[in-house]
Amino acid sequence: MTQTPVIEVDGVTKAFGDNQVLKGVDLTLTEHNAVALIGASGSGKSTLLRCIDLLVEIDDGDVLLDGEVITDPSCNLVEARRRLGFVFQAFNLFPHLTVRENVVLGPIHAHGRPRAQADEEAHELLKRFGLDKRADAYPDTLSGGQQQRVALVRALASRPRALLLDEITSSLDPELVGEVLELVVELKAEGMTMMIATHEMSFAREVADEVCFLSEGRIAERGDPEQVLGDPQQPETQKFLRRLLEAGRL
Template identity: 65%
Template sequence: MSEPVLDVRGVVKVFGDNAVLRGVDLAVGEHQVVALIGGSGSGKSTLLRCASLLETVDDGQVLLDGEDVTDPRIDADQVRRRMGVVFQAYNLFPHLSVLDNVTLAPTVVHGRPKAEVRDEAMALLTRIGLAEKAGEYPDRLSGGQQQRVAIVRALAVRPRVLLLDEITSALDPELVGEVLAVVREVAAQGMTIVMATHEMGFARQVADTVAFLDGGVVLESGPPQQVLGDPVEARTRQFLSRVIDAGRL
């Protein structure tokens, strides 16, 4: 079996007296889509922040292509350049156009030629149906359009792995579908993705693996049909029953 692109080993993260992650293990293979599910406070977002080195881990390791990126001697900025991260908040620069938001990191941080980057950015924007918005500023876009631009901006740096943290939770329900459609297309193109989500139907359709976090550990992990359809753990069944009641499965 080939080496995982992202390999989280025994990661612990403590805030004050609160152990948010208590020894999390998660291996993500090339071209895999892993959906992280679990209740509020289960550790999904913290796990993604630790994986992207936005939080330092208190114990354990995060390996990217076999390299221990939690080693203090590692240049964290260099590691982050190999990851694309999208959060609930779009975090677009309001004073830059859509095109400039997408091309900023590849040109300034990665030092790639502007013309090449602009051509790639326009191709990405065309793929998600926003080419005509390239010259607009973010405040002229809907929430769903801004989130789609945020995904394109993350893809523009040609990341090894795309980390998505509840990217639809701040959107009106009618905008959720257009954002998930972009993720579905990106997954179909072979991008390696780790996605924290409450959209269980989407996880069932797109994910290769679903990992249920509870109390800071991965309590259950496996194919979507098993974890979502026939879970082993009582806590997983309890969580999913609440999700079904909320109409998200």
């Protein structure tokens, strides 16, 4: 079976001032696959995802979406972002809008879908994710887990080509992590293409087809989750996983 590449990252570098965050990253995400990005805080996971969603301008290299170089200055970046879904660590729901309004904002204003159709689709998605009863609530009145599920629904409502998940459980209380990760596992089973930055190693093992370990702006090790997490070859990876083990996080 040939696998269609959806996102290709080719030699991407990015510096914030003197801080060289990405030092040349190569990565391919193929259709219906999930890649997990792991690594210590500050290793460049979030920056890489933001570069792919064009929320941060890269210094050098290319990002391709379905074969098209979206980091080319002549490329319409709004158009490219419409094809990707992004879920943030801190949810970033719009506090002045209800759950439903949060979900339909993209479909209506970015994709020009009729309101009735957007409402209908939002209702279906919210129902599937067990959130339909909270459709008219404001984000502030929801639990962290519910807010993050709404953020997932909001990203899905635009029917993205791929989902970029940026440590989506890192600001949740431990007992709420499960309800969010369950959904991601479900999406993966349905064939959603995903790139996932995470600190949850058991989750990475469960959902990812490939695990990439980022260290100091480079991918230090990559491969099958069992291999990278179970039998790491690189000293940096071994050190990182040992620290996690000692902290009881593995």
